[in-house]
Amino acid sequence: MEKYNLILLGPPGAGKGTHAEALKREFNVEHISTGDMLRAAVRGGTELGKLAQEYMNAGALVPDEVVIGIVRDRLIATRPERVLFDGFPRTPAQAEALEQVCLQVGLPRAIVIYLEVSDDEVVSRLSGRLQCHNCAKIYNTRYDQIEAGSECPACEGEVYQREDDKAEAIRQRLRVYREQTAPLFDYYRYRGPLVEVRAEGSTIEALSAEVVAAVRGAAD
Numbered sequence: 688m689e690k691y692n693l694i695l696l697g698p699p700g701a702g703k704g705t706h707a708e709a710l711k712r713e714f715n716v717e718h719i720s721t722g723d724m725l726r727a728a729v730r731g732g733t734e735l736g737k738l739a740q741e742y743m744n745a746g747a748l749v750p751d752e753v754v755i756g757i758v759r760d761r762l763i764a765t766r767p768e769r770v771l772f773d774g775f776p777r778t779p780a781q782a783e784a785l786e787q788v789c790l791q792v793g794l795p796r797a798i799v800i801y802l803e804v805s806d807d808e809v810v811s812r813l814s815g816r817l818q819c820h821n822c823a824k825i826y827n828t829r830y831d832q833i834e835a836g837s838e839c840p841a842c843e844g845e846v847y848q849r850e851d852d853k854a855e856a857i858r859q860r861l862r863v864y865r866e867q868t869a870p871l872f873d874y875y876r877y878r879g880p881l882v883e884v885r886a887e888g889s890t891i892e893a894l895s896a897e898v899v900a901a902v903r904g905a906a907d
């Protein structure tokens with residue numbers, strides 16, 4: 688495992704954040720979520736952040752050069768030894784650019800993990816998702832005793848439904864995701880190692896254990 692980065696892919700709502708936590712505990716990799724990174728850049732009002740926001744507001748994917756610029760800045764700033772990329776890359780062009788950036792900063796090649804989840808399951812999961820305005824913690828009306836406008840149990844901030852978690856936006860994101868990522872999986876199937884895990888129909892703990900085992904299998 689010491690010689691690999693990890694790349695965790697899957698549609699929005701596949702549970703990437705949760706399974707990323709398990710992978711981080713198990714393999715001691717630095718977790719880089721492009722979603723969080725993009726939102727941080729947007730909040731910070733950087734030039735790249737402002738550009739990214741225009742696309743996110745429209746429910747579109749942020750263009751490659753913007754995302755890669757944000758990722759490159761982050762890797763150069765903190766110089767991690769091994770990284771778990773979460774939700775990135777999304778296109779073969781991003782994958783190639785990421786390889787170049789990793790070479791530049793001395794990071795190893797990656798095992799790619801794909802979390803497969805059906806569209807219906809994604810819509811069901813995400814339309815219940817709420818986030819705290821204050822501490823950014825994520826909740827779900829399916830599992831937590833909480834609704835939009837409630838107080839965050841962690842920090843007493845207000846929880847709300849993000850624009851990109853509304854049903855219409857979710858369907859649009861899924862269409863864009865499937866269309867754009869199909870060539871990415873062809874790319875990784877050819878280059879390997881790529882492991883696919885069906886990330887539904889079981890408990891979160893059992894699914895995380897499956898993801899970890901799949902990575903161990905691929906690293907051997």
Ligand SMILES: [Zn+2]
Nearest residue numbers: 819822839842
């Ligand atoms: Zn909070």
